[in-house]
Amino acid sequence: YAVLLGVSGLLPSKPRPRWDAQTREFIRHVWDAWWPQQAQWQNVLLPKRAWTLSGVRPQNHPARRFAAAASFACCPESASARLSAIPTTTPDSWREAVAALFAAASPLDYWQSHISLGSKLRDNPIAIVGQPRLSALNGNVILPFLAASGQPTASLIRALPPEQNNAIIRQTAHALFGRDHNPLLYSKSGLRQQGIMQIFHDFCLNDRSGCQECEFPRALQ
Secondary structure, eight states, X not given: OHHHHHHHTOSOSSOOTTOXXXXXXXXXXXXXXXXXGGGGGGGGOOOGGGOOOXXXXXXXXXXXXXXXXXXXXXXXXXXXXXXXXXXXXXXXXXXXXXXXXXXXXXXXXXXXXXXXTTOOOOSSOOOSSOHHHHHHHIIIIIHHHHHHTTOOOHHHHHTOOOOOOXXXXXHHHHHHHOTTOOGGGTTTOHHHHHHHHHHIIIXXXXXXXXXXXXXXXXXXX
């Protein structure tokens, strides 16, 4: 985490007056880990101006995302070994195991009580990877990996949690079901969302005819 935050240029160089004691201690931990390694990364340091952070939600700030990446990566086992060990017996055990991969250990558990660096201490824990992002990871990374490695995934596919609706889903659903369709057709099913996105990439992405020459109806026939 210290390397990611240090190389990014987002590691504060000095404490801010408004920081609480926990934030000061956390940044001191990061600096203690970053300082001995700083010289070897000098040639790849990013300036802070390389980032466009205006309008970024606190939950999506790179400092929080780095914590999730570090929590997953810093483990004796390889990433493939950790993913292969995910249980596929039930959808619940699968989702719980994936969430555990991104659970923050100390001192990164700082992010479970602060939404942003130096923000007010929260009473309830905040996951460094929220449920919408976990759903996206499950559908687009974890489940394909398990399927490709030969794990039984049929029950997981049927219980695939939905992602947040995105522009691709909305655009393709509008073309398929009309402007007045009910989003509940797909918003509660990750499998249906994946199907809609697959239709977009197979038929809509390179079609500039406004659906007039779409091959999808003929494919269904």
